[in-house]
Amino acid sequence: MSDEDDKTVIRPAGSASIPPANGSSTPADPTIVTVAPSGGAISPQPQRSAAGVQVGDLLNHIFEVKRFLARGGMGEVFEGINVNTDERVAIKVILPALAADPNVTAMFRKEAQTLTRMSHPALVQYRVLAQEPRLGTFYIVTEFIDGANLSDVLDKLSPTTEQLIGLTRRLAEGLAAAHGLGAIHRDISPDNVLLQDGKLERARIIDFGIAKNVEPGSHTIIGDGFAGKLNYVAPEQLGDFNRQVGPWTDVYSLALVILAVAQGRSVDIGGSFVDAINKRRAGIDTGGAPAELRPLLDHMLVADPEQRLRSMDAVIGELAKIRIGHAPLPGRAGTTAATATSGGGKLPKPVLIGGVAASLLAVVGAAGWIAFGGGPERSPQPAAPAANKTAGPVTSESVRRAVQSELPNVACTWLTLTGATQTPSGAQLAFTGVAGRPADAEASVFKSAKAAGASVAAIDFSGVAPISPSFCTVLDSIRPIRATGPARLVLPQPKFEIERFTGGEYAGQLGAKVIVQLSLEGLKDDFALYSVEDTGEISQLIASRAQLEQAAAARKIERLPGQEQYRIAADGPRGPGWSSFLLITGRGVEQGLLENSNTPNWAEHFNQAAKANGWKAEMVWFKFVDELPN
Template structure:
């Protein structure tokens, strides 16, 4: 270690920080009075570290170090002391990684994570150690079978842990071992749950590494498929999203999920899918979005999980939130923390196209786009897409398209999202956003709960189609109508799907009820229209419209059949019971929704 390194590990008693001490495994049979195994660290019970922390007992031995119980000799506060194993401490590179990890986590303060007290080096013994708060509590894994959480309790637990992980992700650290073993319940209370053992946290910068490298970390029972070698092995916030979903499912079931075994068994069990029947509605739809095997289809960030909780109106899920209900996305809380500490240069190494994320790019335009992407799913009575975000002297100019029940309120929420990043938009352009009636709001709010993440499966080459007199052989021969061209990209022939037409008035019509019916339309099409097979499960479809104004197309993918009473109920039948049924069916059959809006105009009238 260099002289500069020595200077940077000076004991700092005023610095408060966070990281569970990894108390999970190999606990001494005698509890805090047990001795560490032979060949352990250079410290022992009775030592005083930096004239500040008395070592009073041995707690546990983990993969990276040993954990002792101790006390602050000045304040008498009980603490946990984590010391690096000698075999690792002998490697300067490992020391650098240990310090880098601890320095990252010491910036994190959240009620749902155990707090660091200090990272220090004992000058006489030469050991590097971390001091954390000591939690007197029960491991979640030890009480799974005895818990009987209400839907409100389960929703509050998910929100609490997701919020804590969102704060960690905002510092570019992922946990990679979220499991019941690493959740402590102070006083046995589910509502006070705290995440522990970020000892395997990984910097999201692909140019960095951790003590255990970039490969598998964590227990087989709760890791994400990408940690087992599937889907490119690329890890990120979405990895913790999957594991947290499994934890919530285990709590709902009251038992371990049995997803471990051999590596091959673990992979096969995840590919087979999960039974979510134990998770109460409407929380089930959120958990379903968290545990999709393919990271590209999964909720991509804890901000997206929190926004989904808001959108699903999970009972009790807002109880632990410090944000008002009007806040556009829980991801904004993370952004506010970044403003407070001056961290504005974060990034995501996701392997797919741009998706809503809590990671923040250095470029103001990219930052604005990411923040708005994360916020849109939670803006009530809307279905919006970004058209463009462009730079200007007064701040980014943002243009959107889609529909909104209250465009002014939607604009206000987007402005607040940008302000949370320290950005001021010079303009929020809603020129291509159509107002929708309150009758249409019920459908939008329901379908938004199952909105696909990570990809758009519907597209249009333009959002404005001119109405002209139609030629012979067309649907509106001799009449004035517009021909809208829609791109459809399913990309998975195993998925069934349905297409539904929508209008701002709230009218919904089932157009094509299944893949089989769609295939028949493709077969009947002439000259590539109205449906052309482009290959790769991609299609181009023409929709003829005999009315001016906005029209929408909804695509629902998943396991059929798609009951028209559930997918396209008439006006007057879209109550809370219908929304619950829709979300429940979506969770059971893996339904996901995408929507596109476009406009037919008659320029000849002007």
């Protein structure tokens, strides 16, 4: 493979010179932008960046800038953190000259309307587009993903046929979700597929990016011109076949990616611009793929877009027909089993996404991969809602009920559904809470909602904080008995500052005092109150109603106005991290049961006792922070 194959080539619309079938003419030289190699050093952080941001800045009182990562033609990339949820994020700050151009800001706003609505386990999640009023900066926030880049591990993978089919299905389903919103990636390649935690089954598509001239004041949009890597773009992106770019364009590139994974090396259909076009016209050799997969890849790699599989639903439908041995491969079929020439039904007007800024700003480092987006070239049209599996019309309330019923099954979480709105393009869901692995939880919610018959347009997980996996055993045992109805535990604030105690039992030690309000109004059952630490340790604070009344009489607990309302203060030494209060109500809350949560068979014992005694559980979560000098 030549050095040219490792470069991103950007050819504006109308500039490509397409060779005749015999390849006798030579096109004009393309503009070539060389992307920094994945192992390259990251530039040092300037004290005050060209984009006007520095480490330590707090954008809109939400996103703290933690470290500089990269600089590109559109702006600068930083790792950051959502200070309210502790979620690691990636922040792209747009250069001031571009942010001052109303054409650029309008394009980014259009992009945000599409990209922030995209939600699928195989797609990077875009959080927000915002402007910081104090610094005057314009920025985009996405989730921060740790993992290996597919292009870096092609020669190390030895996938089975089942794994290849699973990877194809996962990426096709993610792209189908994007296409449903009118967003076409246009740069699907191994560089833009991330293996989260190094796992093929957790592949994520990154770099949905802006295709726009980066000169301030420019009105030129690349449009249906080429933005991508020569080895993986479709013929129409090179100007062939009347530049018919659409969902079928991503179909072609996806097939090349799967072929590269199957053969353990990048495909070699690049070279010069003329070579790239002629190699596609000659056809792609899929001999490096398993025999079961070759017919599908051949169908996806037809040079003429009119004869190619036209949609990701068509790809998914063909995957469902593949048999290994004498049995079909497990997995769900696509929603549309379209033929190669049917077009897969009417699609929204495409938003052509990918290429210029995405290539310039994709960053690889030991800390992880960061993916950013740009603006759509055309305003997206909402996709028709998917057929619902349940009887009757889909309403916001029916979606809420369906999702609520599935939340107990989402592992290592304590989630609250704060919003469920049914729109023409599908359900928009919002959550708060905690999760051992928020990305896994989001994927599980997505699958659960789909299984319940809801067509999901967007999931907002920005209010879900990552917590230590040490909480998982307790969470997974308590979540099935989660109480419904008005909250009995209320925290006045979500964070508590660590400070040095000046007196009392913990004098001289670092710790914090936490205040929680408890309501027992209308409760006739027994109860017990516990604290749950990030080590997984559970400590009983109040064992019974009688003990609570004794403490209130001794003024160790404050009794508030109203029926059985209390304010409880708990203090002690500790460091930064998450913790929670747990309230168990029911008959005969067993002394010492929860404190032994680290013992063998504890979960089984707890579940039996909870079922026998009608226990219900409520939790509130808070964070200890050390943000001020002690």
